[in-house]
Amino acid sequence: MTHPMDLIPAPARVEGPYRCDFVLDRRTTLSAAAGTETTARWLRHTLGAAFGLPLRETADENATNSVRLRLDDSLAPEAYRLHVVINEVVEIIGGGPAGVFWGAQTLRQLLGPEAFRAAPVGTKAVAGLTAQTIEDAPRFGWRGLMLDVSRHFMPKGDVLRYLDLLAAHKLNVFHFHLTDDQGWRIEIKRHPRLTEVGSWRARSKWGHRASPLWDETPHGGFYTQDDIREIVAYAADRHITVVPEIDLPGHSQAAIAAYPELGNTDVVDTAALTVWDSWGVNPNVLAPTEAVLRFYEGVFEEVLDLFPAATSPFVHVGGDECPKDQWKASPAAQARIEELGLADEDELQSWFIRHFDRWLAARGRRLIGWDEILEGGLADGAAVSSWRGYGGGIAAAEAGHDVVMCPEQQVYLDHRQAPGEDEPMPIGYVRTLEDVYRFEPVPPGLSPEAAAHILGTQANVWTEVMQNRSRVDYQVFPRLAAFAEVAWSALPAPEARDYPAFERRMDTHYRRLDALGVDYRPPAGPHP
Ligand code: TNX
Numbered sequence: 001m002t003h004p005m006d007l008i009p010a011p012a013r014v015e016g017p018y019r020c021d022f023v024l025d026r027r028t029t030l031s032a033a034a035g036t037e038t039t040a041r042w043l044r045h046t047l048g049a050a051f052g053l054p055l056r057e058t059a060d061e062n063a064t065n066s067v068r069l070r071l072d073d074s075l076a077p078e079a080y081r082l083h084v085v086i087n088e089v090v091e092i093i094g095g096g097p098a099g100v101f102w103g104a105q106t107l108r109q110l111l112g113p114e115a116f117r118a119a120p121v122g123t124k125a126v127a128g129l130t131a132q133t134i135e136d137a138p139r140f141g142w143r144g145l146m147l148d149v150s151r152h153f154m155p156k157g158d159v160l161r162y163l164d165l166l167a168a169h170k171l172n173v174f175h176f177h178l179t180d181d182q183g184w185r186i187e188i189k190r191h192p193r194l195t196e197v198g199s200w201r202a203r204s205k206w207g208h209r210a211s212p213l214w215d216e217t218p219h220g221g222f223y224t225q226d227d228i229r230e231i232v233a234y235a236a237d238r239h240i241t242v243v244p245e246i247d248l249p250g251h252s253q254a255a256i257a258a259y260p261e262l263g264n265t266d267v268v269d270t271a272a273l274t275v276w277d278s279w280g281v282n283p284n285v286l287a288p289t290e291a292v293l294r295f296y297e298g299v300f301e302e303v304l305d306l307f308p309a310a311t312s313p314f315v316h317v318g319g320d321e322c323p324k325d326q327w328k329a330s331p332a333a334q335a336r337i338e339e340l341g342l343a344d345e346d347e348l349q350s351w352f353i354r355h356f357d358r359w360l361a362a363r364g365r366r367l368i369g370w371d372e373i374l375e376g377g378l379a380d381g382a383a384v385s386s387w388r389g390y391g392g393g394i395a396a397a398e399a400g401h402d403v404v405m406c407p408e409q410q411v412y413l414d415h416r417q418a419p420g421e422d423e424p425m426p427i428g429y430v431r432t433l434e435d436v437y438r439f440e441p442v443p444p445g446l447s448p449e450a451a452a453h454i455l456g457t458q459a460n461v462w463t464e465v466m467q468n469r470s471r472v473d474y475q476v477f478p479r480l481a482a483f484a485e486v487a488w489s490a491l492p493a494p495e496a497r498d499y500p501a502f503e504r505r506m507d508t509h510y511r512r513l514d515a516l517g518v519d520y521r522p523p524a525g526p527h528p
Helices: 036-051 097-109 156-168 225-237 251-259 291-307 325-329 329-337 345-361 391-398 433-437 469-476 479-487 498-516
Strands: 013-017 019-023 027-030 066-071 079-085 089-094 129-131 134-138 142-148 171-175 241-248 312-318 364-372 383-386 402-405 454-461
Touching: 013 142, 019 089, 027 036, 036 066, 036 097, 036 129, 036 225, 066 097, 079 097, 079 129, 089 097, 097 129, 097 134, 142 156, 142 479, 156 171, 156 225, 156 469, 156 498, 171 454, 225 241, 225 291, 241 291, 291 312, 291 345, 312 345, 325 329, 329 345, 345 364, 383 391, 391 402, 433 479, 433 498, 454 469, 454 479, 469 479, 479 498
Parallel strands: 027 066, 066 089, 142 171, 142 454, 171 241, 241 312, 312 364, 364 383, 383 402, 402 454
Antiparallel strands: 013 134, 019 129, 079 089, 079 134
16 A cells, blocks of 8 residues: 555645555445546546446445545635545545546555556455545646657557656646657648658658667658547546647748748758758748748648647747748848848747737637747747746746746756666756756746746657657656656755655656556666
8 A cells, every 4th residue: 555655746735644444345436526527437447447446426425435526616726635534435625627637646646556557456356545634736737748749750549648647647738749840740631741741751860870760761650630639638538738839930841841832942942852851950941921821820720620729728839949041041031021120030030920929819829939939029928938948938937928947958858867878868968867856947036926927847858769659758757757746746945855755755656657557767777
């Protein structure tokens, strides 16, 4: 049985555990008040798979040997209280449906690592719990993971599995990086070549030909619109918001390869471009024309249809790493700068972003972009993903813009997690599990008004060198567990955080990850 202190992320307050237990068995019923149905379904599905518990529905809210789910609007929407009463009942009370769901995630952890299995645990059709009371609520409302499915396509089933992994860590935002130079991954009906041409590349180059990361096999794939609807619905059932990203005006070579007229045709032969087979910052960016705006409005119209406002209030337009060389060299782009009365190419980038900020706002959505969107002036309602360190986020927050903190030095999970030759991922800063545990999303010295603009934080997973789900698992875990605790729990200042205690709780958490089949980096290293 799990000691409550083994919970990850750590809850705000625990009373108990007391010495007596409550055992869920085949007679245990479930009562689900209005608003808690998704959690009831999830619990039946999860505990049914592992323990074979049917959790039959009861309308009797006072039944004993029962799991009770209900709402109490005196709590914050994502807050919950969980009571395990000796020999009687487990009660999960959420401020809103999401709170009940996070409480159910805690219940699963309390039931032991076996509760994370998707196959039956054997003859033991019971699950034991220690009596206790937990009161809990998240520190941040935005607790995210960004997954880059452009550099390496991740099949739909693997995406759904990642949504389950997010939910198990009480993360509630899935930032879906759907387009980039190396692949366009979302079906757009009015522009079919985006996926017909843009979703496949011939090879993946890295370093030199002999490198194990140089791959001469074609790579590709995309999500149909039905796939996307299924992903969005699956996320919604787990109280996860999806932020679709269509990256522009840079990181667009896959789109230009599909539709050469999107590029700067007066300076490059865009008809000769293919989906990029290499990595880095790409010079082939969108041309600043009205036709390009109309093309992307068409893309976003379909995106808004697929990602409804209720579960996708934010739409990400990228804005990162857009080299201005082609615009500098292009007579057509220069003429546009003059025609639009802009000072320079930075303002041209900002012209793109402002256009889509207004366009999205008129349709009830909010634009979010990487921190380069600050250059050349930021659109009024725009929010910023601060990735090049804290600086962009601080500037944006001080100017009254909402911010998601995701500095690459701290929470880029493609970066290596230990020094040493045998660490398989060759790029980036070394960020150990402990480093991630000591990451603080709100930089010190920020005024309280500016700090209120920090919506939260997210970890980003760029997949240039992660060819499959195992490689992604290895980079993401166990660090996502530390990140989840940073995003959820009210931890003390970085240097005062009790990392040894977290590591001890991780002993239990590794068993949960084992039961889930997660290919995490072993605590002793890849080849101890
Ligand atoms: C920078 S972060 C990028 C990505 C790369 C990543 C590699 C950001 C907005 N742009 O295109 O994949 O570095 O760590």
